[in-house]
Amino acid sequence: MKTRRFFSLFLALLLSLALVPAPAAAAEETAAASPPEIHCEAMLLVDANTGKAVYEKNAHERMYPASLTKIMTALLVLEAVDSGQLSLDQQVTATESAMEGLAADGSTAGIQAGEILTVDQLLQCMLIISANEACNILAEQVSGSVDAFVDAMNAKAEALGCEDTHFANASGLHNSQHYTTAWDLYRITAEAMKHEDFMRICDTARATIPATNLSGERNLYTTNYLIDTWRSLGYVYSNAHGIKTGSTDEAGHCLVSSATDGSLSFVSVALGGPRVTLEDGEIRTYSFFDTREMFMWAFDNFSYQTVLEGSELVKEVSVALSQVDHVSVHPASDVELLLPNGTDPSTLERRLDLESPVDAPITEGQALGTLTLLSPEGEELATVDLLASHDVEASGLLVFGRNVHNFFSLTAVRVILLILVVLAAALVIWKLTVGRRRYRYGHSVSRRSGGGGYRGRKRR
Secondary structure, eight states, X not given: OHHHHHHHHHHHHHHHHHTSOOOHHHHHTTSOOOOOOOOSSEEEEEETTTTEEEEEESTTSOBOOGGGGHHHHHHXXXXXXXXXXXXXXXXXXXXXXXXXXXXXXXXXXXXXXXXXEEHHHHHHHHHHSOOHHHHHHHHHHHHSSHHHHHHHHHHHXXXXXXXXXXXXXXXXXXXXXXXXXXXXXXXXXXXXXXXXHHHHHHTOSEEEEOOOSSOOOEEEXXXXXXXXXXXXXXXXXXXEEEEEEEEETTTEEEEEEEEEETTEEEEEEEXXXXXXXXXXXXXXXXXXXXXXXXXXXXXXXXXXEEEEOTTOOOEEEEEESXXXXXXXXXXXXOEEEEEETTOOGGGSEEEEEEOSSEESOBOTTOEEEEEEEEOTTOOEEXXXXXXXXXXXXXXXXXXXXXXXXXXXXXXXXXXXXXXXXXXXXXXXXXXXXXXXXHHHHHHHHHHHHHHHHOOOOOOO
């Protein structure tokens, strides 16, 4: 009895343990963590490989860009280099006019009027330490005047699809009519990043400019805390590359940066970041802090997943003008998407755009439509062509029948046929009316003339 009671109690204990729910943390391990708290007024994180946003906060709000303006300035200079108008080793003499309108407390490399530097050295001064005078010197070299260069900046912004951007100067000094958005800055940055020299300079933590005709050697130290600790500790991020800092009282602290780890690559834009003193005495600049936190969150919680394979037969499409009644279609290529870790690809909606039926002949690989993948929220994630999996020959008899049908379906042909029918009907009516009367008249005349002329046989 004691043995039975022991086993009964033991089994009851096992059953009770089995009914205890599993910890919620286990289920959460497959889901992406929530993004970090963002203190900047605007923040944008974009997948650099696809241009798709991973995170947005006030990304379309107009804000002051401060020295992030210099990304556009550098872009126009490098385009002038690519076109042959300038060369990186070309020497440029700073003019008096290039020094006009600069803030006394603004960023500077101490370049003097009459000093000679190369285009590449001026770009380093502009992008590494954010020298305002370097912007004006290069602007005059490209467009003849700073005003003309600013016009070119606005034209380029419009060409890139920046609908909420207007530049008033080449350096980013505050002006109420000098504004942009996080998304527009991303568009400008993505275009500038196509130039290798842009990223080479932006990702330089320290550089030396040799002595010039008016200055001794210059040592440049980046203003970007993510790639160098010369000015501040606690922000360096090994995956970060460039790009540009900016700050004014009106704009706050701003930063455009990029980061790469393996196949993952992101571009971030932070605008309106505060600088605060924490309780422990730490001075924290949130443009750097938020960007670093955002990068770490993205790399920890996102990955590329193959959500559609090129070999998958997606659908059978009806075929006309052939003895074969259908053809299968498959994606033109594999589709990889950056998705939160743990995302089930089957939760993505598939939207097909296919013409059906499709007329033969059809060749293998012929595009017959598209497939669009959408998130559960309805956001379009990717679109891929759908290709025919094999050849389909046309039937000569069916094609001939279709051609005959199409010919007689033409409006002009129908009009001509109608006219012919009307003419035929008119002819019949004419025959039945006017023709019959003429026939009767002719017959009666024949009888009278015949009766009057016959005299009979004369008797002898």
